[in-house]
Amino acid sequence: MADNVLVTGGAGFIGSNLVRDLIKKDNSVTVVDDLSMGRLSNLPESDQLTFYQKSITDRKFMDELLINRQFDYIYLLAAVASVADTIKRPEVTHQINQDANLWIMETLRRNQLRPKKVVFTSSAAVYGDDPLQPKSEQSRIVPLSPYAIDKFASERFVIDYGQLYGLNTAATRFFNVYGPRQNPSSPYSGVLSLITQRLQDNQIFTLFGDGTQSRDFVYVDDVILALQLIADMPESNGQVYNVATGHSASLIETIRIFEKISGDTLKIEFADCRLGDIQRSEADICKLRKLGYEPKFDLETGLRRYWEFNQNY
Ligand code: UD1
Numbered sequence: 036m037a038d039n040v041l042v043t044g045g046a047g048f049i050g051s052n053l054v055r056d057l058i059k060k061d062n063s064v065t066v067v068d069d070l071s072m073g074r075l076s077n078l079p080e081s082d083q084l085t086f087y088q089k090s091i092t093d094r095k096f097m098d099e100l101l102i103n104r105q106f107d108y109i110y111l112l113a114a115v116a117s118v119a120d121t122i123k124r125p126e127v128t129h130q131i132n133q134d135a136n137l138w139i140m141e142t143l144r145r146n147q148l149r150p151k152k153v154v155f156t157s158s159a160a161v162y163g164d165d166p167l168q169p170k171s172e173q174s175r176i177v178p179l180s181p182y183a184i185d186k187f188a189s190e191r192f193v194i195d196y197g198q199l200y201g202l203n204t205a206a207t208r209f210f211n212v213y214g215p216r217q218n219p220s221s222p223y224s225g226v227l228s229l230i231t232q233r234l235q236d237n238q239i240f241t242l243f244g245d246g247t248q249s250r251d252f253v254y255v256d257d258v259i260l261a262l263q264l265i266a267d268m269p270e271s272n273g274q275v276y277n278v279a280t281g282h283s284a285s286l287i288e289t290i291r292i293f294e295k296i297s298g299d300t301l302k303i304e305f306a307d308c309r310l311g312d313i314q315r316s317e318a319d320i321c322k323l324r325k326l327g328y329e330p331k332f333d334l335e336t337g338l339r340r341y342w343e344f345n346q347n348y
Pocket of ligand 1: 116222241250312313
């Protein structure tokens with residue numbers, strides 16, 4: 036076996052793609068996921084995998100797990116990812132999106148546990164609606180929801196714990212991630228998972244706004260590449276990284292590519308802009324590039340892969 040790895044939220048969209056890759060690379064992987072959004076079927080069958088259907092807010096369980104298993108790498112992906120949900124129930128989601136992550140860091144500190152790296156996954160949501168583009172890690176932080184506030188605070192906790200107590204830690208800010216196993220079941224799911232599902236089921240897609248809004252859509256395999264690079268490189272200690280492609284595309288442009296790939300026409304109904312939506316989002320990924328990262332999937336290649344996966348799923 037290579038390393039002993041913990042992935043919180045490992046049954047979710049990004050988590051399960053990471054787990055599959057880690058297992059392929061011969062690691063022993065432990066997943067903690069309460070299956071509130073994740074699915075057991077996202078995970079591969081493997082004797083290298085140990086799965087616990089548990090919430091990361093279960094302190095006793097997390098303490099025992101961290102102390103008993105002495106993980107080499109810890110990826111913190113468990114979160115309530117729906118911004119709308121965090122606005123609706125901020126106290127509950129705060130327990131998950133911030134307190135539980137702080138508790139994990141405390142457990143590491145109190146027990147002198149020293150993983151090779153702890154990687155916390157944050158979001159471009161921390162940049163809020165500041166119109167200045169592209170966003171570099173130095174850009175203004177404008178968290179506009181409990182989700183963004185908790186993500187930013189956890190980012191800081193994880194990095195500051197590294198600096199205060201000599202732990203190797205880093206954080207990522209994901210832009211708009213898409214790809215296999217993204218759950219389209221909520222209206223707040225990633226827009227590309229919704230478009231795929233509408234195209235497949237020949238249903239109407241509601242486009243909020245005029246379609247000129249643009250996003251830096253990054254294929255999940257590139258995100259997995261970035262996560263492991265950040266985990267492996269000593270230079271990433273104490274650092275936060277945008278994870279994206281460095282290019283943005285408008286929603287209309289993206290839909291046209293999708294239609295070309297699928298050979299179908301998406302039925303669109305236009306509606307008013309969604310409250311709080313931003314017009315443009317693009318990342319500066321120079322910092323991540325310095326670690327050796329180069330995205331392998333441009334939008335068309337990624338969408339094609341994603342579409343083909345769904346055809347065979
Ligand atoms: C994304 C994140 C969010 C984060 C934000 C910060 C996802 C799923 N969400 O939101 O957690 O706070 O970045 O920058 O990654 N759209 C439609 N019709 C739909 C759904 C969406 O037209 O049915 C539009 C939206 O109005 C938006 C665009 O598609 O303009 C992208 O939406 P979405 O995938 O939800 O991502 P973000 O809004 O960028």
